[in-house]
Amino acid sequence: MSTMTDPPKPGFRLSQLIYDTRYRSLTIQTVALILIVSGLAWLVSNTVANLEALGKDFNFGFLSNSAGYDINQKPIEYSSQDTHARAAIVGILNTLIIALLGCVTATVLGVLAGVLRLSKNWIVSGLMAVYVEGFRNVPLLLWIILVFAIMSESMPQPREFRGDAPTASMAVFDSVAVTNRGIYIPSIEFTRSLSGNEAVASQEGLAPVATGWQDWALIIGVIIVSIYVIRLIRRRADRIQEATGVRPVTWWLQIGVFVVPLAIVAVLLGATIVQPYLKGFNFTEGVHLRNSLIALWLALSLYTGAFIAEIVRAGILAISKGQSEAAYALGLRPNRTMNLVILPQAMRVIIPPLISQFLNLTKNSSLAIAVGYMDVRATLGGITINQTGRELEGMLLLGGFYLLVSLLISSAMNFYNRSTQLMER
Amino acid sequence: MSDTHAQTVSYVRETMLPETDPPVKERGAVKWIRENLFATWMDAILTVISLYIIYYVVSHVGPWFANGIWNAGSLSECREIRNATIGTDASAACFAVLSDRWQQLVFGFYPQEHYWRPVAALLVFLAGLAPVLFDGIPRKMLFVTAAAPFLMFMLLWGGPIWGPIVVGLGFVLGYLAFRALTPVSKLLSNLAALIVPLVFWMFLTGPIAGALSSIAPIGLEFVPSKDFGGFTLSIVIGVAGIILSLPLGILLALGRQSNLFIINKCSVAFIEVIRGVPLIVWLFTASLLLNYFLPPGTNFDLMLRVIIMVTLFSAAYIAEVIRGGLAALPKGQFEGADSLGLDYWQSMRLIVLPQALKISIPGIVNTFIGLFKDTTLVVFIGLFDPIGLSNAIRASTDWNGIYWELFVFIGLMFFIFCFSMGRYSLYLEKKLQREHR
Numbered sequence: 069m070s071t072m073t074d075p076p077k078p079g080f081r082l083s084q085l086i087y088d089t090r091y092r093s094l095t096i097q098t099v100a101l102i103l104i105v106s107g108l109a110w111l112v113s114n115t116v117a118n119l120e121a122l123g124k125d126f127n128f129g130f131l132s133n134s135a136g137y138d139i140n141q142k143p144i145e146y147s148s149q150d151t152h153a154r155a156a157i158v159g160i161l162n163t164l165i166i167a168l169l170g171c172v173t174a175t176v177l178g179v180l181a182g183v184l185r186l187s188k189n190w191i192v193s194g195l196m197a198v199y200v201e202g203f204r205n206v207p208l209l210l211w212i213i214l215v216f217a218i219m220s221e222s223m224p225q226p227r228e229f230r231g232d233a234p235t236a237s238m239a240v241f242d243s244v245a246v247t248n249r250g251i252y253i254p255s256i257e258f259t260r261s262l263s264g265n266e267a268v269a270s271q272e273g274l275a276p277v278a279t280g281w282q283d284w285a286l287i288i289g290v291i292i293v294s295i296y297v298i299r300l301i302r303r304r305a306d307r308i309q310e311a312t313g314v315r316p317v318t319w320w321l322q323i324g325v326f327v328v329p330l331a332i333v334a335v336l337l338g339a340t341i342v343q344p345y346l347k348g349f350n351f352t353e354g355v356h357l358r359n360s361l362i363a364l365w366l367a368l369s370l371y372t373g374a375f376i377a378e379i380v381r382a383g384i385l386a387i388s389k390g391q392s393e394a395a396y397a398l399g400l401r402p403n404r405t406m407n408l409v410i411l412p413q414a415m416r417v418i419i420p421p422l423i424s425q426f427l428n429l430t431k432n433s434s435l436a437i438a439v440g441y442m443d444v445r446a447t448l449g450g451i452t453i454n455q456t457g458r459e460l461e462g463m464l465l466l467g468g469f470y471l472l473v474s475l476l477i478s479s480a481m482n483f484y485n486r487s488t489q490l491m492e493r
Numbered sequence: 494m495s496d497t498h499a500q501t502v503s504y505v506r507e508t509m510l511p512e513t514d515p516p517v518k519e520r521g522a523v524k525w526i527r528e529n530l531f532a533t534w535m536d537a538i539l540t541v542i543s544l545y546i547i548y549y550v551v552s553h554v555g556p557w558f559a560n561g562i563w564n565a566g567s568l569s570e571c572r573e574i575r576n577a578t579i580g581t582d583a584s585a586a587c588f589a590v591l592s593d594r595w596q597q598l599v600f601g602f603y604p605q606e607h608y609w610r611p612v613a614a615l616l617v618f619l620a621g622l623a624p625v626l627f628d629g630i631p632r633k634m635l636f637v638t639a640a641a642p643f644l645m646f647m648l649l650w651g652g653p654i655w656g657p658i659v660v661g662l663g664f665v666l667g668y669l670a671f672r673a674l675t676p677v678s679k680l681l682s683n684l685a686a687l688i689v690p691l692v693f694w695m696f697l698t699g700p701i702a703g704a705l706s707s708i709a710p711i712g713l714e715f716v717p718s719k720d721f722g723g724f725t726l727s728i729v730i731g732v733a734g735i736i737l738s739l740p741l742g743i744l745l746a747l748g749r750q751s752n753l754f755i756i757n758k759c760s761v762a763f764i765e766v767i768r769g770v771p772l773i774v775w776l777f778t779a780s781l782l783l784n785y786f787l788p789p790g791t792n793f794d795l796m797l798r799v800i801i802m803v804t805l806f807s808a809a810y811i812a813e814v815i816r817g818g819l820a821a822l823p824k825g826q827f828e829g830a831d832s833l834g835l836d837y838w839q840s841m842r843l844i845v846l847p848q849a850l851k852i853s854i855p856g857i858v859n860t861f862i863g864l865f866k867d868t869t870l871v872v873f874i875g876l877f878d879p880i881g882l883s884n885a886i887r888a889s890t891d892w893n894g895i896y897w898e899l900f901v902f903i904g905l906m907f908f909i910f911c912f913s914m915g916r917y918s919l920y921l922e923k924k925l926q927r928e929h930r
Contacts, residue, residue: 115785119785
């Protein structure tokens with residue numbers, strides 16, 4: 069009985085705070101909390117003292133002052149008389165535009181390159197390996213500057229399109245002009261606009277132009293409804309297949325549901341394609357994609373595409389070979405095997421890193437600074453800060469915006485992860 | 494039995510036919526091409542498109558590269574040489590800019606007579622790195638590894654040699670205190686290992702180093718940070734960031750895994766905030782705002798600020814990568830460590846982290862590669878990295894209008910560094926693989 073340890077004595081000794089695991093975590097956390105809070109307090113008190121020394125205060129009133137600078141790419145109405153807040157919103161929209169464009173093209177490029185890199189074709193897979201390794205191992209900034217230099221140095225000047233024997237010509241049925249000032253593409257305008265704008269004659273022989281955001285909203289709405297109806301059609305086909313074993317042929321119905329309403333709306337709105345044409349020293353009409361946009365867009369999507377290619381490749385390789393062999397044993401054809409067996413499983417592996425690549429792309433779009441694209445860093449975090457001298461507030465807002473975007477996207481990703489998680493019992 | 498016998502069968506082969514070769518379509522190069530390049534229609538189309546792309550690139554870049562002019566003093570001289578030797582419409586690279594300005598691209602504004610110092614620092618770094626990276630090297634070399642940071646600092650920045658030595662002494666003192674107090678109490682020895690060097694650095698380093706340098710003023714000439722540039726700058730920032738961010742990242746990952754509420758929440762907040770904002774915004778914060786957060790009147794080196802920011806940034810990413818590794822580890826490993834009676838740090842050090850780090854090697858190396866590539870962003874806050882220097886070179890009258898040659902050189906250098914890092918990670922993965930093959 070002498071070997072038995074003493075039962076713990078009642079009561080609390082100070083040494084338990086360190087040696088007793090029940091209380092130790094409490095001690096550690098208290099110490100950590102004190103350290104962190106005092107560190108933060110130190111930073112804040114420094115900031116207050118520094119602001120006082122500089123004679124500045126901390127308020128966001130500058131946002132409602134007139135900005136006084138112009139922005140070259142305006143998705144919404146903006147003039148230099150508008151407020152800093154509106155300039156920031158224009159910048160945010162520009163950031164979102166480049167992020168959206170980049171994500172779409174990067175995904176297309178990445179999926180293509182990832183699948184082709186797995187191809188048995190020696191040349192194709194080698195070429196894709198060169199693309200992936202080349203882009204992954206060279207800084208994005210260099211690619212952005214490189215594409216910008218290509219656009220502004222090697223492309224023809226607008227005046228080379230002029231004359232009886234022009235040295236440069238427009239591509240795609242004379243509708244796209246690639247110049248050293250950017251790319252001009254046709255735009256779609258509506259003669260019977262919902263916005264009630266007056267139709268303005270643009271050029272002899274071309275349709276008058278009057279377009280508002282309402283027209284685009286209507287078209288997007290129609291597309292969403294069509295997609296919903298198509299999903300209903302597919303579900304019905306699934307049900308019939310499950311009940312009878314025969315899948316009804318629905319592809320013509322699906323195409324029809326998508327195309328017909330869109331065509332009707334387009335005709336009702338009087339949609340016309342307005343081509344860019346040379347006027348004076350430059351092209352006019354159509355949509356002008358600036359070099360900065362093109363450089364940023366291309367470089368971001370090529371760079372991120374290389375990363376996505378690796379993700380896609382890893383995702384497909386992660387599915388064990390037994391899956392495809394089992395599918396073949398069931399008599400499924402290769403494309404059905406891919407669609408019904410491999411891809412649904414690979415998606416679970418691919419989607420989370422894919423979304424974090426989208427996030428990276430959005431954050432990398434702040435490299436717009438290299439080519440002068442007016443994103444939120446350039447407006448709110450650049451010119452506004454320089455003009456008002458409000459570094460602290462401006463940087464806080466800028467950081468807050470990026471943080472908000474990234475938290476939104478990662479919470480969407482967590483939601484997706486939870487919904488596709490394997491159910492383990 | 495069968496009815497067939499010799500009499501009813503009209504013909505019986507009595508000798509074997511000689512073996513023939515497989516048909517032409519099924520052997521050698523033809524078979525390889527058929528199987529690898531033209532297996533299906535789709536394959537054939539892809540092959541043709543790929544061949545066209547390769548032809549297009551080679552036919553454009555090949556002559557440009559082959560005609561490269563290496564000896565000229567300016568772009569216009571380059572063009573004159575081209576017109577004289579090759580012809581006016583021929584495309585020819587003007588690599589003369591590299592032979593003329595390579596020193597600037599590599600060393601920035603580092604004083605010319607001291608160029609040997611960054612090179613020596615790089616050699617010291619490689620010597621210190623070798624025993625960490627490869628098994629075949631004698632373990633004694635690890636002493637070089639321990640001394641390397643101080644040696645590199647001395648070589649790169651110069652100044653009296655006593656500063657780094659006294660700082661290094663702080664580590665030794667901490668270790669001695671730890672050893673001396675270990676028999677007394679574990680807690681006390683840990684605290685001493687933390688507090689002794691801190692006190693030493695805060696109060697004694699300055700006076701001791703000052704006294705020593707006034708007694709024996711030996712050392713290299715001091716080179717201020719603003720003279721650093723080019724690949725020297727990229728490598729210094731990259732290496733410092735890599736070395737400092739790994740331990741910080743591990744601590745953050747452990748913090749995020751921890752079930753201590755406050756530490757967990759603080760780690761999560763730190764990681765999410767750092768990751769949620771682009772590096773460029775952090776760099777601007779470092780250059781514009783850091784002075785607000787420090788006591789009035791402090792002003793420290795821009796390069797040091799950048800290193801701190803880059804370290805914090807990549808530490809957050811590494812923390813996420815390692816968290817993945819920790820999550821992938823079976824729960825039995827944690828429980829096994831507990832059941833052996835190991836305390837938290839022992840179980841982490843001996844059981845959990847070796848396995849978790851092994852799983853996360855590819856991700857960690859990818860983060861390092863990203864960090865190294867991101868060192869180019871410092872150009873926006875006024876440091877002269879290779880891209881900043883290429884702008885500076887272009888701004889001179891001699892080389893106004895030269896793009897591709899500089900970009901090719903910079904891109905190639907980055908490619909070599911990053912690609913070799915990636916290859917090393919593959920080698921390490923293979924070496925550490927313990928699963929059934």
